[in-house]
Amino acid sequence: MKPSNSLRAIRPIQRHLTAPSYRPTSARPVLRQAPLFASATTSASPIRFSSTASSPQKEHPKSTVDPTEVSHFNALASSWWDPVGPSRLLHLMNPLRHTFISRCRAASSSASPNTNLRYLDIGCGGGIFAESAARLAHTASVTAIDPTPEVLKIAEAHKRRDPTLAAPGKLTYINSSIEDLPQPQTPQEGYDIVSLFEVLEHVNAPGPFLEHIMPHVKPGGWLVLSTISRTWTSWLVTNVMAEDVLGIVPKGTHDWAKYVNETELRDWFQGKPGWGDLKTLGVMYVPGFGWKEVTGSEGWGNYFFAVRRAE
C-alpha cells in the first residue's frame, strides 16, 4: 500500500527492518538508528536535552538481536534496494538530501574547498545516502557506519554492483555505533559533512547523542540531519493513521514521544558555542508528485536541519 502521507511513511520501515517490535529499553535489540542509549534517559514525554556532554562510555547495551527479528529483517532487507519496495519513499527522498546540503554549502561564505569532501554517514542502513554521496563528483570519500551487521551486509553487497563505489577508499562501511567510532585526533581530521538521516527520532537522549557526533565535524563543516516534529499532526498521521487505520506499520512501532521538534534542536544548538548557520527545510510527501519543499512544514512534519561548525 502506498502510504498516504509524508510523515512516518518511511521511518517505520527502517525501524521495522531493525527493530520491528517495541520493547522496554532493557530488552531492546540494538537499533540501527539508535546506537546510543548512552545516558539512560527514557523519558516518555518531551525530550530533555542533556546539556552536559556525556562522558565517553562503553556501557551501552551490546547487540542482543532476537533471531526471529533477524529472519523477519532478512525478508525485508532484500527489498532495501527494491525501487518499488518498502524503502521507496526513502529512495525518493534521497535527492532532496543532496539539494539541501548543496544549498547549505552554497549559502555559507566559506573558504572550505568545493572538492575532495569527506562524508560521515551515521546510521547508513543499506547505503542509500552513502552510495549517492560517494558518487558525487566533489566527494573524496564516504565513511558510513551502522551498528546492525545485517544491513551492512546488504550495503556491502550492493556496493559491489557499482565500479565507481568499489574504487579503493571511496566508500567504507564500518559496523559501529558512533560512540565506538574513534574520534578525530585533531579537529581538522574531522569530516566536511556528517549526516544523520531519519535517526534522531529513534534516540532516547538526543542531546548526549549529538554530543558524540559533534567532534566528528571538521571546523567549517556541516552536521546535516532529517527527522520529524513531535506535533499533533505527526501523532495523528504516524501513530493513528499508519498503525491503527492503514496498518502499514506494526502497532507500537512508533514512540511519538521521541520525535524532536525543530525549535528544540534550534534552541539546543544556539546554546553551543562554535556552532551556527542553522538551516531548516520542511518537506512533505505528496502522493503522485513525490517529496516537495513546504515552507513552514518543519513546524509540524518531516524536516531537514543543518548546523555548521565555526571555522
Place this chain on the structure above:
Amino acid sequence: MPPRIPCRAHRAACPTPTAAVRCRTRLQQTRFASTSASAPEIYDVVCVGGGPAGLSLLAGLKASPTTCGLKVALIEGQDIQKNRLPKDASVVGFSNRCSSLTPASVRNLQEIGAWRHANASRIQPYQEMQVWDGVSDARISFDWDTARSLGPRKPTQPTTIAYMIENVNTVSALLGRLEELGGVDMFASTKVDAIELGTDTEQLDLSSWPVLSLSNGKSLAARLLVGADGANSPVRTFAGIASRGFDYSRHGVVATLDLSTAGWGGPDHKIAYQRFLPSGPIAMLPMPGNFATLVWSTTPERAATLKSLAPNDFAAMVNAGFRLSPADLEYLHTLPSGQAEEVAWREKHTPTNERGLPVRVTDVQAGSVASFPLRMRHADTYTGERVALVGDAAHTIHPLAGQGLNQGQGDAAALVRTISHAVQTGQDIGSTLALESYNEARYAENNAMLGVCDKLHRLYSVESGPIVGLRSLGLRAVDAMGPLKGFFMNRAAGGV
C-alpha cells in the same frame, strides 16, 4: 522483421523451449569468440544507434558541464562519415528523407550547440500551412497572423511554424557538434552482435549490467544502455520490453520535387500543403529554392504504381493529388502509364483556385521516389533497469503530423535532463528509480501525439456519410477561431 539480437539477452526467461535452445547455442558461440576479450570495458552510457535521437542525446550529455564527465560510447552499424552531408554541398539535389523540425526541437539543437553546425542554406523555414479535406474541400489555414486573437503580431513574435530539413543535415550537424565536443568513443560501422547481463565476479557484481558484444570483438558494460536503435530496436528486445501497435496497410511515398516557382509567397513566405484523401494525406513541404519534398501516404498498391511511373507521369500524379477528385485519382492509379496527358485533360474540366494550391510540379529528382510502410508502435515503457529507449525505438508514428523525428529530439532532451539530475544528486543513472522521471516526462506526451495522429488518420479515411460533414464543420470552425487555431499551432510547433 525478426529481432536482430538473440533472445538469450532477454531478462525475462526465454519464452519458449526453442528459444531457450537458440539462446544456449548463441551463448557458446560468443564464449568461443570472445575468450580473449575477458573483462568488459565499463561505460556510464552506451548508446546504440547514431540516428537523430541517439546523436542528440550524446551531444546533449557532452554539452552540459554536469554530464560531460560521463564515459560514453556510441555504436552505429553504418558508416557515419560516408553518409555525412558535405559542408560545401550545393543547394540542389535534396535527400528524400526530410523532416519538419518544430521550433522546440530547433531550440534544443541550439542549446546543445548543434544547430550552427547545420548547413543553413539547405534548411527551409515555413510560415504558413494549408490543410484541406479532399472530399468536402473544407479548408483550414495556419499562420501566426491569423492565429492571434488580439491585435497584430509583434515583430518579436515568431512567424515560423517549422523548419524543413533533411535528416542527413540534422545528423551531420549533430556529428559536427560531437566532434567539436569530443569525449565520445565512437564505434561506427560496428554492429551489436549480442547483449547479455554481466557476471558476478569476486570484485564486482555486474549481474545487473548489460554487456554488449560488438562485431569488432570488443565488449562493453553499460551503467545505462540507451536504445536509439530505431523501430526494430535490439536494445528493446534485450530489455524484454514489448512494443505494441499495428500496420496501417499504408505506405509513405517520398520524393524530391522540382516546382515551377518558389511558391505563391515567394522565397520569404513558404507554405506547406496537406490534403486529406480517403487513401491517406498527401503533403508537399517546401525546401529551399524551387524545391519541395513529398510525403504521400497511400495504399501499398498505389504506392507501387506511383514508384513505377516515368518522371513526367509521376509529377502529373502529384499535381493531380492536390487538384482532382478522389474518383479521378482512383482511375488514374489504374493506368500503367500516360498519366501526364490524362491529368492535363481532366484538369481542364476541374475548376480550381490555383492560389490555394501548391505551385505545379515540373519534375521529380531522379532516384528520389521511394516508399516505406507506415506503422504505429509504442513500447510498453521507455525504461527498464539500466535501459532507456529514445526515438523510434520507443515509438513509431504515422507521419501525417511530421512529429516522428521531433518526438525523438524531445526524448533525447528529457533523458539528458533526467541523467543530469541523477548525476547532481548522486543517483546511479542506470537505476530504475533515477530513470523514472524520464518515462514520466515522455510517455504520456508521446502517447497523446500517437493517439491524435492515429485518430486523424482514421477520421480522414472515411469517404462519405455524416463524418465527412462533421469533420468539414470541424475544420471550418477551427479555422474561424483564432485562439483555438493558436492552440493547435502551438502544439504543432512543439510549444506548450
